[in-house]
Each structure stands twice: as C-alpha cells, then as structure tokens.
Amino acid sequence: MQVEWDVKKVTDIASKIRNAVVGGPFGSNLVARDYVETGVPVIRGQNMTGRWIGGNFAYVTQEKARSLEANLARPGDIVFTQRGTLGQVALVPEKPFERYLVSQSQMKLTVNRDNAEPLFFYYQFLSPAQQEYIGQQAIQVGVPHTNLGILRETPVIVPPVIEQRAIAHILGTLDDKVELNGRMNETLKAVARAVFTSWFVDFDPVRAKSSGEPPESICRRLGLTPDLLTLFPSRLVDSELGEIPEGWSVRGLDIVAALETTSTSPTAQPDEVFEHYSIPAFDALTMPTYEFGSEIKSNKYIVSPLAVLVSKLNPETPRVWLPEVKTPRAVCSTEFMQFVPRSRKGRAHLYLMMCSDRMQAEILKRVTGSTGSRQRAQPSQIAALSVLVPTEVLLESFDGFAAPLLDLVAQNREQSQVLAAIRDTLLPKLISGELRIPLEGAA
Numbered sequence: 285m286q287v288e289w290d291v292k293k294v295t296d297i298a299s300k301i302r303n304a305v306v307g308g309p310f311g312s313n314l315v316a317r318d319y320v321e322t323g324v325p326v327i328r329g330q331n332m333t334g335r336w337i338g339g340n341f342a343y344v345t346q347e348k349a350r351s352l353e354a355n356l357a358r359p360g361d362i363v364f365t366q367r368g369t370l371g372q373v374a375l376v377p378e379k380p381f382e383r384y385l386v387s388q389s390q391m392k393l394t395v396n397r398d399n400a401e402p403l404f405f406y407y408q409f410l411s412p413a414q415q416e417y418i419g420q421q422a423i424q425v426g427v428p429h430t431n432l433g434i435l436r437e438t439p440v441i442v443p444p445v446i447e448q449r450a451i452a453h454i455l456g457t458l459d460d461k462v463e464l465n466g467r468m469n470e471t472l473k474a475v476a477r478a479v480f481t482s483w484f485v486d487f488d489p490v491r492a493k494s495s496g497e498p499p500e501s502i503c504r505r506l507g508l509t510p511d512l513l514t515l516f517p518s519r520l521v522d523s524e525l526g527e528i529p530e531g532w533s534v535r536g537l538d539i540v541a542a543l544e545t546t547s548t549s550p551t552a553q554p555d556e557v558f559e560h561y562s563i564p565a566f567d568a569l570t571m572p573t574y575e576f577g578s579e580i581k582s583n584k585y586i587v588s589p590l591a592v593l594v595s596k597l598n599p600e601t602p603r604v605w606l607p608e609v610k611t612p613r614a615v616c617s618t619e620f621m622q623f624v625p626r627s628r629k630g631r632a633h634l635y636l637m638m639c640s641d642r643m644q645a646e647i648l649k650r651v652t653g654s655t656g657s658r659q660r661a662q663p664s665q666i667a668a669l670s671v672l673v674p675t676e677v678l679l680e681s682f683d684g685f686a687a688p689l690l691d692l693v694a695q696n697r698e699q700s701q702v703l704a705a706i707r708d709t710l711l712p713k714l715i716s717g718e719l720r721i722p723l724e725g726a727a
Contacts, residue, residue, distance in 0.1 A: 286720055287444055289442065289443045289444075289447075289717050290442045290443075291439055291440070291441055291442070292439070292440060293436065294436050294437070295436045296442070297396060297400040297405065297440060298396060298436075299395060299397075300396065302354075304394040304395075305394075305432060305436055306386065306432070307366055307392075307431075308366075308388035308391075309355045309385075309386075309388065313351075314352065314385070318344050318345075319344065320344060320345055321343065323344055323345045323348075323349070324343060324344050324346060324348070324349035324356075324384065324385055325341035325343055325381055326343065327341075327357060327363055327376075327385065327387055327390050327392075328342065328389065329369060329372065332365060332374040332390070333374075335374065335406070335459055335463070336374060336375055336376075337363060337376050355386050356386070357376050357386050358382065359376050359377060359379075360375070360376060360378075360395075360397075360402045361393065362374075362375060362376075362393045362402055362406055363375070363376065363391070363393075364390065364391045364392070364430075365389060365390060366388075366390055366391050367427055367428070367429035367430075368389050368427075370418055370419065370422055370428060371415045371418050371419070373409040374406075375403065376392075391430075399442070399445055400442070400448070401445055401448040401449050403452035404448035404451055405440065406452075407452065407715060408441065410711065411711055411712050411715045412712055413712065413716065414438075414440075417438065417439075421434050421438075441715065441716065443717070446723060447720075450721045451714045451721065454710065454714065454721070458703050459707065461703055462704055465696040465699060466696075466700065468696055469696050469697065473690075473693060476689045477636060479682075479685065479686065480633070480636040480682070480686070481640075483674075483678075483682065484633070484672065485640065487527075487528075488506055489502065489506060489508060489513060490516050490519070490520060491520070492505070492506065493517075493518040493519075494520065499513055516678070517529045517530040518530075524670060525670060525672055531675060532673060532675065533672075533673045534670050534671070534672060535670070535671065536667070536669065536670060536671070537623070537666065537667050537668065537670075539626070540627070540630065540634065540671055541624055541634055542624045542626060543621060543623060543663055543664075544585065544588055544622045544623070544624050545622070545663075546585065547583045547585055547586065547618070548586050548615060549583050549584075550578075550615060551577055551578060551580065551581065553613075554578035555576065555577065555578070556576070556577050557577075557611075557613065558575055558576070558577055558580060558584075558611075558614070558615050559609065559610060559613055559615070560573045560575050561593060561615070561616035561617065562616070562617045563595060563597060566595070567603075569697070569700075570605065570697060571697060572614070582618070583618065584617060584618065585616050585617075585620065585622050586615060587607055587616045588609075589609040590625060590631055591607060591609075591616075591622045591623065592604065592605070592622075592623045592625070592631065592634050592635045592638055593606075593607060593621070594623065594638050594647070594666070595619060595620055595621075596619060596620070596621050596661040596663060597619040597659070599644070599651060599660075599661045600648060602639070602644050604635065604638045604639045608698075619660075621661070623667075627676065627679060629676075629679055629683040630679055630683070631683070632682065632683050632687045632690055633674075633683065637671065643669075643671075646666075646669055648661075650665040650666060
C-alpha cells in the first residue's frame with residue numbers, strides 16, 4: 285500500500301541549522317569593488333543557467349566571505365533567483381568549491397537531509413505547477429521580485445524521502461546523460477578545431493617537413509600516418525594571405541562555396557510542417573524547430589542538406605550551424621548566410637573555416653549598423669573574402685577525419701533533445717504523484 289504524500293511549507297523541510305533560508309547580504313555590504321580575481325565565488329544570475337551552479341564567477345576574498353558567513357551557500361544547497369529571472373533554480377555542486385557567497389539577487393535553502401532530498405526539491409521547483417506559483421506570488425512593484433518570507437511559506441509536496449530519492453535518481457540520470465553528451469560534444473568539436481588549426485592555419489606538417497624533421501618523428505608528434513604526411517608539401521610560399529603551403533591556392537569564398545538565397549514563403553503552405561532553422565533555435569539548443577507554415581510569418585531560405593549557415597545578425601556573437609536536414613521542407617531565417625561547398629568533400633572544412641578566429645574577425649570587419657540589434661554582416665562582401673584552399677586530396681582526407689566527429693556531435697545533440705523531452709514529460713507526473721515508482725527492494 286502506497287503512503288500518501290504530505291504538503292508542507294519550505295520551512296518544514298529546511299535544516300535546523302541557523303541561516304538555513306537566507307538571501308544575499310545587505311546592498312552596501314557587497315559592491316563591485318569587493319570583487320577580486322580569485323577567492324570565494326559569488327553566485328549571480330548568470331551562474332544559474334543549468335542544474336548546477338557554474339560558469340564564470342566573480343570572487344571575494346576569504347576575509348570578505350568570513351564577514352558574510354550568514355550569506356554563504358554550500359554543496360547541496362538550493363539557490364533561487366529573488367529578482368530578475370524569477371523561477372531560476374540551481375543546486376550548489378560538491379566541487380570545485382566548498383562554499384559560495386549568495387548575491388543580493390539570490391536566496392538559498394539548506395534542506396534537512398533527514399526528510400528532504402535536495403535534488404528532488406530542485407526538480408519540484410522546476411515543475412510547471414511550482415513555476416506558476418512563483419509567478420503568482422511575485423511582488424509586481426518595480427522590478428518583479430520575491431522575498432524570503434514568500435519562499436519560507438511556499439507549499440511543497442513531501443513524499444517519503446525514499447521516494448524523493450528514487451524520483452531524483454530517475455530525473456537526474458536523464459540530466460546526467462544530457463550533460464555528458466554536452467561535454468562529449470565540446471571535446472569532439474575541440475579535436476576537430478585543433479586538427480583544422482594544425483593543418484590549415486599553423487601548417488604544422490609543412491613547417492615540420494621544411495625544417496628537416498624526420499618523417500617518423502613528425503607522424504608520431506602530429507598523429508599522422510606516413511601516407512597522410514606525403515599529402516603535405518615541404519615548403520611555404522608567399523601569397524596575399526601571407527605564407528601558405530606550396531601548391532595550395534587563394535581564392536574567393538564564392539569560388540569555394542555558393543551563397544544560396546533561394547527563398548520560399550511557408551505561409552503559402554499553412555498546413556505543412558517546416559523544419560525551421562532560426563536564430564532563437566540556434567541559441568536555445570542548436571536544433572531546428574518544427575512548425576506549421578501558418579506559424580512562420582516571413583519568407584525563408586530553402587536549406588540545402590550540404591549547407592553551412594552563418595549568422596549575419598550581430599556577428600559579435602558567432603553563430604555557425606552545420607544543419608542535419610531531415611525533411612524536404614527545411615528552411616532557415618534570412619538572417620543566416622547559407623554557404624554550400626562546391627567540393628564534394630568540402631563541408632567539414634568549410635564549417636571549421638567559418639568558425640575560425642580569422643574568418644570571424646573578417647566578418648566583424650564587414651558589419652554595418654551602429655547598434656547591437658541592427659548590426660549585420662554583408663553577405664556579398666563575405667562571399668568575396670579571400671580564403672586558403674588546400675589540395676582536393678587533402679581536403680578529402682580531412683573530411684574523412686572531421687566529418688564523422690561532427691556527425692557524432694549532431695547525433696549526441698539529437699539524443700539530448702529526446703532525453704530532455706522525456707524528462708520534461710516525466711517531471712510533473714513524478715513530482716505530483718500522478719506517476720508513482722514501485723519501491724520494492726529500494727534502498
């Protein structure tokens with residue numbers, strides 16, 4: 285027989301320690317001049333964008349942190365946004381810091397581990413019902429905000445702790461895999477970028493051969509096979525781009541890749557579903573959204589399966605997208621420049637070239653508009669840029685190495701999207717008790 289769940293207040297699950305539910309220090313006790321390069325990290329809104337507190341921190345000295353002892357958070361604490369993006373919630377991780385200072389815009393809760401599992405209540409505060417409650421209780425005077433009194437009185441569902449842990453384990457396992465995929469993708473992209481830079485920016489194999497280094501040493505040091513090493517020339521020559529490998533050429537980007545601008549009007553097909561590559565979709569998950577034509581109000585470019593999409597809007601934030609087109613109705617925002625490689629094996633090289641520091645710097649030089657919301661790169665000028673073109677056989681060899689890595693990035697991203705959708709479906713059902721977990725044999 286299943287035990288009925290209680291509804292209590294946050295104060296009922298808080299630890300009995302002093303300052304279990306606290307906010308940040310009084311305004312004048314923490315100001316910008318208190319921040320230093322290293323020390324005790326300060327939790328601000330920008331550090332609460334995921335499950336765990338993280339990102340780029342500001343710091344205060346150990347002495348300053350000791351003077352604000354009442355406002356510290358430690359591993360396992362739950363942190364909430366008090367003003368700003370209400371509804372933000374995150375957990376303090378076990379590593380790498382032993383303590384954090386809560387800023388004036390945050391609050392923290394230390395739960396009583398005897399009857400409350402922090403990860404379970406983290407998910408409860410993410411649930412639609414709890415997010416709605418936070419919005420309803422917000423104080424609307426000035427900047428919408430909440431306070432410690434509201435937090436302490438917030439009702440929470442409190443299952444037996446063994447069920448809390450079982451629910452947290454299920455939801456946490458899904459998030460663990462999403463996070464693992466994210467870390468794996470960062471590694472895969474870093475490897476592809478490193479090899480691209482070594483071969484096509486720093487010309488490491490060419491410089492090594494020209495220096496007289498033995499082939500066996502070059503292959504061992506740079507991770508090349510003897511056959512691959514023979515594809516690189518042994519000297520550099522002058523060009524308009526500076527020194528380049530002998531036998532390579534400098535051409536306009538439009539010779540290497542076509543700038544495709546064939547457009548369509550999705551609203552003309554209101555009942556058809558379009559695979560939509562938009563700026564917001566890139567910023568959210570780097571995954572397209574699927575929308576009816578009636579929901580897409582302006583003309584879009586038809587996306588080629590071989591395309592590399594480069595944002596012309598506010599290019600100080602680089603957005604380079606390697607789309608994995610799944611349907612015949614793939615479209616993208618006209619804020620993207622769509623480049624399609626003319627070489628059969630040139631897509632991975634084109635993508636990494638457009639991501640490179642040099643290309644991003646060149647794009648920024650060709651921006652018009654004086655404000656962030658209106659700054660745009662000029663596609664015709666970008667298409668006319670001079671770029672370095674290696675030999676076709678080397679391009680094909682690089683594609684054989686890099687394309688599988690980039691494909692795996694796309695597969696991991698798709699898997700993470702599915703896992704996140706499963707988590708979002710299960711979360712409200714598990715948190716509310718609509719879906720109960722059998723606990724026979726649970727520890």
